[in-house]
Amino acid sequence: MADAKKPLVTGRLHKRLAHYGLDSFGQYFQLLSSGQYPDEVQMAVDLLTTNETYFFREIKHFEFLRKLALQERDRSAMFRVWSAASSSGEEAYSIAMVLADCMQSTQWEVMGTDISTRVLEGARRALYTLERARHVPDNYRKKFCRKGTGQYEGYLLIDRSLRTHVSFRQVNLNNTLPELGQFDVVFLRNVMIYFNNETKRQVVARVIANIKPKGYFMIGHSESLNDISQAVQMVAPSVYRKGA
Template sequence: MHAAVLSDDEFNQFRTWLHLTTGISLSDSKKALLAGRLSKRLKHHGLSSYSEYFRLITRRTDAAEFQIALDLLTTNETYFFREPKHFDFLRGQILPKVQAGKKFRLWSAASSTGEEPYSLAMTLADGLCCTSWEIVASDISTRVLNKARTGQYDIDRAHNIPQSLLAKHCLKGTGTEEGTFMVERNLRSHMQFMRINLNTTLPNMGEFDVIFLRNVMIYFDRETKRQVVARILPFLKSGGYFIVSHSESLNGITDILKLVSPSIYRKP
């Protein structure tokens, strides 16, 4: 069987479906990436065209394959303590002002394989020694959430973790686990991982003191950004902080939040 070729019409079918399902907008330059990521699924099912695979996932008769396609087409690049100024702000400006006796809640709304929420957990564990806290970490991809729940990573992923935090909160793998490290159990006990599609009605999760929504809105068009932020903002407490990536801005997206510093906003 010859390898299937993704036509422009087929690419547009997938592009429209992905936008309607997740809010993610694919540019024309992503055609080869889409074809490459889905080609193995065509081979797996013995299909001769991308149109056949599109019919398979959009009929929704195979929920598992629908999720596999979503997982393959959502971008999950991440690493520990990415954009460190945000962690500095959390540590230096937010945590010292937390009221004792109240549980501090943080939502990592595009958590990928867990590096961001675990970086946040290490920061909270050190900065809130006498205050209870919890982190909700969500993503649209079940595959990356399953990886995150394990809390286990290749040792080369640890290079951005400060040595003091690595020693305090992580365990080095030995024997068959050599070459890996694991976030220690007590830290993981503060985490709740949830599959959430930001492009649909959100579940009731209560209010949060801080919401991280980083490196995801770059994949949304302006109207989708407005809709996603509008869905999320009711979950942010008055006085709470909303943090996006340094490459992102909420200018023209919402007038509810007030800019504190580049990429950091506060709800009045």
């Protein structure tokens, strides 16, 4: 992790030191590394995971995806998109709305992954406050969302017709990846800002290995792959394409 992010770590974990009566983060790290506290490891992961996200964040990426989906709508092969740091699911469901609007229902699927089991549970529920869904275009909200009533007043539920095309699983991008298959498009946005350059290179290499030849890799607008990877070339702001 970059040095600039160390205050974030200390701010989010200091209560865990107090919980165990520890005097330093070194002691806490030893506790996590002992293998005797798996629940605490997950607790630390959940506390450190930054989950600031919303539907259709950085809209230019979704406009690019829409154009691509329209170009690919007559293909017979499955069109697969990976939301590699999906958090609570807003990005994955935003992708799904675009694909459902542009392609046949049998043509596409979305996979969302995250290191945090807590946010993945929320993603699978697919229930969001109206405030969190405020950036969903009106036509998509009418077509793909169901407005809550009774105890769910003030919430939106992603429609089942969309949810059946979206799956979620826990994946740690800092480790060797499980078998995920190949993807036409990968979104990995606003995550690498928390990594040092060597970690970025390792994570990006793992992700790119799962992109099909001539597939696309989208990163956050504040991020760059300069000096990180030569396997992809920028084709639009924060949009890269893998070679053949």
